[in-house]
Amino acid sequence: MSDVLLHVSNLTAELGNSERPVRVCDGVGFSIRRGETLALLGESGCGKSMTALTLMRLLPLSGRIAGGSVQLDDTELLSLTEREMRGVRGGRMAMIFQEPQTSLNPVLKVGDQIAEAVRLHKRLAKAEVAERVVELLRAVGIPDPARRAGEFPHQLSGGMKQRVMIAMALAGDPELLIADEPTTALDVTIQAQVLQLLKGLQAQTGMAVLLITHDLGVVAETADRLAVMYAGQIVEEASVDAFFAAPAHPYSRKLLESVPSASKRRGELAVIPGRVPPLDQPFSGCRFADRCSQVMPACREAPIAWFQPNPGQQVRCLLWAEGPAQFREGEASAAVGTVEPSLSSAQPETAAVELAAAGVKAQAEASGATRLEAKAASAPARSATAPTAEGQTLLATAGLQVHFPIQRGLFRSTVGHVKAVDGVDLCLKAGQTLALVGESGCGKTTVGKAILRLELPTGGQVRYNGVDLASIRAGQMRRYRKDLQIIFQDPFASMNPRMLVGDIVGEGLQSLGLEKGRAAQRRRVAALLEQVGIGEQAMNRYPHEFSGGQRQRICIARALAVEPKLIVCDEPTSALDVSVQAQILNLLKRLQDDLGLSYLFITHDISVVAYLAHEVAVMYLGRIVEQGTAAEVLDEPRHPYTQALLSAVPMMDKAERRQIIRLEGDMPSPAAPPTGCHFHPRCPQAIADCALTYPQPVQLSKTHSARCLRIET
Amino acid sequence: MPVILITDALIFVLIAVGIGFGLYAARHEHLRGPWRQVGRSPVGVAALVVIVFYVGVGLLDSLHFHPLIEPVAPAAPAASSAQADQSADEKTDAVAQPVAATSTSDQAMSGQDATADEQDSFAATPASVLAEPTYSTQIISVLDLWLSGLRERQEKTFSAPFATQLFVKEAIEQPDGSVIRGYPRLEHGGAHLDDPSQRGVDILLRGLFGLVKGLIAWTALMVTLIAVLAWRGRQSFNDRASAIWRGETETPWRVALSALALMLVLSFVAAELAASYHILGTDKVGEDVFYQSLKSIRTGLVIGTLTTLVMLPAAVILGIMAGYFGGRTDDVIQYLYTTLSSIPGVLLIAAAILMLQVYMTNNAEQFQSLVERADLRLLFLCIILGVTSWTGLCRLLRGESLKLREADYVQAARSLGVRSSTVIGRHILPNVLHIVMITVVLDFSGLVLAEAVLSYVNIGVDPTMNSWGNMINSARLELARDPVVWWSLAAAFVFMFTLVLAANLLADVVRDAFDPRLRSAS
Structure with a gap:
């Protein structure tokens, strides 16, 4: 094929010392045609990013390329000198990274940073360089590019910074753009903007894109073909349509099944037991064998060859060795297997x-x-x-406010307030899950902390069983600590690394004096660890010995220790891989059924909401814009913001995709919210009246309400 | 009769704290791990061996006592002479004699002078009390006792290292009655030689003898060590020994043993030679420079460690409180340390030391001996250095606590109703300990050097106290002589350099082991 741009074959890279190297990519091979988007999909720790760095020959100091070839057009990249390679990087191949915040130098103006990239690849006069910078900024859709070029990175929002990064990558007119999780750090609406931009640029310039991601939705919406990576190896390669119609590898299938969605809400999500094996060991046979439900003795014996179930789809799995018929059977049993757990539970x-x-x-x-x-x-x-959802109100907030003073000057005079939470009314019934949805910076985490009095509310009420938690004294609050608990987003930061797991889980028992005596405490901790599926032998180990999912289970055990009625779950799964997320969601759901817990589930992930929540409240800039039951809000969103948010969620299923409602700009600062409706500057349906007053809630049904002037009942 | 000076007591407290912390660390993986990493670094191990030698000398010098006066002694003072005698206090007496004879103008000497006077008066009295043991008012340390040979063999004035003759010309009376000007033979240095020209051969022989003795001692130590290791690792002695020899052990024992061999051989050669020569020469009043250098070790170590002990509680408590509680508490503590760190440190130290000096002259009766006076001054120097240096650590800890306060696990603890004091003790303190550790080790060498600088400008330790700073200070004038007297300065330099270099190397290793960013990278 003459239109193949990049051909990688048998690429192997190692990290660490040579006696026990970590093989971050092992015999990786794929090719990308001009103008094509290839997605590299996999969980964390599978070697996706390292593969990208190997292609650019940018491995960390301890890394080295052990073999293989990387051909860009007719150039063999691995045999170039470092000097020649520098010309290729940024010139013919460019890369954008996950974290736009750290990829830009904070002390240089963005224009200068782009100009640097421009000058490296073309000899241009000063005026021409400036012209080219503005042109690039315009190409990536930054409004008023001439002014923005003179600004510093901190003056731009996350989405803007990622655009600037893309502009820098485009400066050398690359033939291949490697995008390493380009939207993972961004909100859904911004993610939609950036993905659209990438697609548009690709159509204009005809460059190829290697998109590295773990998000199946993003793959489905952006890529033409995909390669699934597992434990340093590519296990399946297919066109996107073929893959989503019938994933061939058991790993791919499980991955797809573990994505939560509304249709799976009555049952448990499919989970992949175990975790990605560490890459510092020699493998024989299939690397997925230990976690595979259809493993055969032959799987462990020899390296697995490629099989071709369909034209344009290839897979490393012995299930295909005997031809497609063999597999169909396997697929059918797999499908039954996924329904079974839901039947039993x-x-x-x-x-x-x-x-x-x-x-x-x-x-x-x-x-x-x-x-x-x-x-x-x-x-x-x-x-x-819905019928089971009728219960009495456990917790209700009324006009909850958390304002942070902005202090300036020598004497710290207050010059304004950041209105992180500005009048939130929520109502959570016993045994139910209320999902609080919104983009980062909208104040949803602060709501959770204010309910627990980890942030002191500055106004409004938090009524728990008739007691206003916002106004009682700090000493009295200790009595209610038992009933209200919290689980945090980052399982790595939420446990003291210096303490044993047993002490971490037992901390609440000890401080609230729930179990007298050390032996009783340890028994209780052991029971709790058993309950969350960790096992009591974990008690005498340190948190760093556990994986992210296991740590999150330990955090759940810690919260459960005091037998709470309500748990605030602050994005408990957003730092986890899809398959691990499924495990945690299953656990949370089981605990709710067994113990009658209520959850305030704070998240930005709509698919999780659809799977888990009974009721949904959508938050924008410190206020609730729409709330109702999950079905009402997710299926019939009435507020324009909710509609935009839902439309931006990438969907695997083409049938479920909506026309993306593109929001202009970013969320304004909560220190100076716009007048009237906070959303009107970005709202596609805004009218003049929107800027005047904040709209009152419009009751759409008994449970459903939204705050928008444009809604007629 | 043992005497415990204030700094001695604090050193013992410090050792107790160190042992307590060691036991605590041994049970906590997050502390044991990094220290194990330090133990696995060849540089760290070598530096540790050197530091152990220094600490050993310093500790020996911290065990003070009043020496026993032997009943036969009383007769001696009357017969006081320049000859070397047997009894301990008489020897010091003899030491004092030439001191008094030389210069009284020298500030450094005035103290020793006084000591000698005191002893004289005291030594006369106990003659009547023969029944019960009597003790001298003089305070010496175990190290002094051990090095009494060095301490007592005083010359008249300067002599070069390994010299057999004085450095300055004097009128020498010949046996025939005529007087010529020449370099007289030393009283002790090389006195055993009939012909000074045999010196080279003699030094070589004695050096070799010391080398052999050092190697024997080293072999004995090594065999014991390997035997212990083999027993603990349930291996045969030969396996263990060959593993160490090939450098295959996790702890770099080969490096440790090499460093130990070097230090032991050096010590034994020096000991052997010092018995008959002044290996680093003598100073203006004829005191052995090698002895002075060894005595200075304690001063340096005390300044380096006690200062930390003094500043740690303030820095840790205030720093964490400022960061954790925030608000008004933070404001007050911040203003406190901003103000304190705006006062020039040297100014503060000078003021404090001068005030102390005035106090001590006005209340001379409170101090039984000059050693106690010098000791109090040393302690004050530690305190005032501590007061000026805690702000840096405090600032670091405040920043870290500010960050940790928002950490999820602290929030989780608060949501579980854990009290603030417990949160600080259980969640904040253990997570800032690495910063404390790094700062302590890094500060140590800086403080040792600071002592030298302060003593040089005369606001450091007491002039009667042996310290590298005082040695450098007195060497200032000697450097102006012609021919130049270089050995005091060189000795102070070599001793201080070795300690500070070892401490710095260790500090680097410790920092690398404890720095979480570096740890995650490796």
Whole structure:
């Protein structure tokens, strides 16, 4: 094929000392055609980023390329000198990174940084360079590029910075752009903007893109072909359509099944047991064998060759060795396998509904039905959950405010307030899950902390069982500490690295004096660890010995130790991989069923909301803009912000995709919110009146309300 | 009769704290791990061996006592002479004699002078009390006792290292009655030689003898060590020994043993030679420079460690409180240390030391001996150095606590109703300990050097106290002589350099081991 731009074959790279090297990529091979987007998909620790760095020959100091070849057009990159390679980097191949905050030098103006990239690849006069910078900034969709070029990185928002990074990458007119998780650090609406931009640029310039990501939705929406990476190896390569229609590798299938969605809410999510094996060991046979449900003795014996289930799809799995028929059977059993857990765990009467729903859904998918039909299928599943949702109110906030003073000058006079939370009314019923959804910076975490009095509310009420927690004294609060608990986002930061797991989990028991005596305490801790599926032998180990998912379980055990009624879950799964996220979501759901817990689930991930929540509240800039039951808000969003947010979520299923409502700009600062409706400067439906007053809630049904002037009831 | 000076007591406290911390660290992986990493670094191990020698000398010098006066002694003072005698206090007496004879103008000497007077008066009295043991008012240390040979063999004035003759010309009376000007033979240095020209051969022989003795001692130590290691590792002695020889052990024992061999051989050769020569020469009043250098070790170590002990509580408590509680508490503590760190350190130290000096002259009766006076001054120097140096650590700890206060696990602890004091003790302090550790080790060498600088400008330790700073200070004038007297300065330099270099190397290793960023990278 003459239009192959990059051809990688048998690429092997190692890190660390040569006696026990970590093989970050082992015999990796793929090729990218001009103008094509290839997605490299996999969980963390599978070697995706290292593969990208190997292609650029930018491995860390301890790393080295052990073999293979990388051909860009006709150039063999691995045999170039470092000097020649410098010309290739940024010139023919450019790279953008995950974290736009740290990829730009904070002391240089963005224009200068782009100009540097421009000058490196073209000899241009000073005026021409400036012209080119503005042109590049315009190309990546930055409004008023001439002014922005003179600004410093901290004056730009995260999305803008990522655009600037893209502009820098484009400066050398690359033939290949490597994007390493370009949108992972961004909000969904910004992610949609950036992905759209990448697609547009690709169409204009005809460059190829290697997109590295762990997000199946992003792959489905952006890529043409994909390669699934597992433990340093590519295990499946296929076109996107073929892959999502029928993933061939058991790992890929499990990955797809573990993504939460509304249609899976009555059952447990599929999980992959275990974790990605460490790469410092020699492998024989299939690397997924230990976690695979369909493992055969032959899998462990010899390296697995490539098999071709379909033209344009290849897979490293012995299930395909005997031809496609063999696999079809396997697939059918796998499909049954996913339904089974939901049967066993769900109530008998609802299980039937679930089965029916799954069946209808499957049909809808198969026939390529429209989104409406698919929704019709999922709707009964949701309504089936609604009746059980009637319970008495456990916690209610009324006009909750958390304002942080902005202090300036020598005497620290207060010059203004950051209105992080500005009048939030929430109502959480016993045994239910209320999801608080919003983009970063909208104040949702602060709401959670204010409820627990980790931040002191500056106004409003938090009524828990009739007591206003916001106004009682700090000493009295200790009595309610037992009932309200919190789980944090980052499982690596939420445990003291200096303490044993047993002491961490037992901390609450000790401080609140719930279990007298050390022996009783240890027994209780052991039982808790057993309950979250860690096992009591973890007690005498340190947190760093556990993986992210296990740590999150320990955090859950710590919160459960005091037998709380309500747990604030502050994005508990957003730092985890999809398959691990599924485990944690399953655990949370099981605990809710067993113990009757209520969750205030703070998240930005709509698919998790759809899977777990009974009610949803959407937050924008410190206020709730829309709330209602999960079905109402997710299926019939009425507020323009909710609509935009939902439309921006990348969907794996083409049928479910909506027309993306593009939001202009970024969320304003909570220190100076816009007048009137906070959303009107970005709202596609705004009218003049929107800028005058903040709209009152419009009651759409008994449970559903939204705050927008444009809604007519 | 043992005497415990204030700094001695504090050193013992410090050792107790060190042992306590060692036991605590041994049970906590986050502390044991980095220290194990230090133990695995060849540079760290070599530096540790050198530091152990220094600490050993310093500790020996910290065990003070009043020496016993032997009943036969009383007769001696009357017969006081320039000859070398047997009894301990008489020897010091003899030491004092030439001191008094030389210069009284020298500030450094006035103290020793007084000591001698005191002894004289005292030594006369106990003659009547023969029944019960009597003790001298003089305070000496175990090290002094050990080095009494060096301490007592005083010359008249300057002599070069390994010299057999004085450095300055004097009128010498010949046996025939005529007087010529020449370099007289030393009273002790090389006195055993009939012919000074045999000196080279003699030094070589004695050096070799010392070398052999050192090697024997080293072999004995090494065999014991290997035997212990082999027993603990349940290996045969030969396996263990060959593993160490090939450098295959996790702890670099080969490096440790090499460093030990070097230090032991050096010590034994020096000991052997020092018995008959002044290996680093003598100073203006004829005191052995090698002895002075060894005595200075304690001063340096005390300044380096006690200062830390003094400043740590303030820095840790205030720093963490400022960071954790924030608000008004933070404001007050911040203003305190900003103000304190705006006062020039040297000014503060000078003021404090001068005030102390005035106090001590006005209340001379409170001090039983000059050693106690000097000791109090040393302690004050530590305190005032501590007061001027805690702000840096405090600032670091405040910043770190400010960060940790927002850490999820602290928030989780607060949501579990844990009290602030417990949160600080359980969550904040253990997580800032690495900063404390790094600062302590890094500050040590800086403080040793600071002592030298302060003593040089006369606001350091007491002039009667042996310290590298005082040695350098007195060498200032000697350097102006012609021919130049270089050995005092060189000795102080070599001793201080070795200690500071070892401390710096160790500090680097410790910092690398404890720095979380470097740890995550490796």
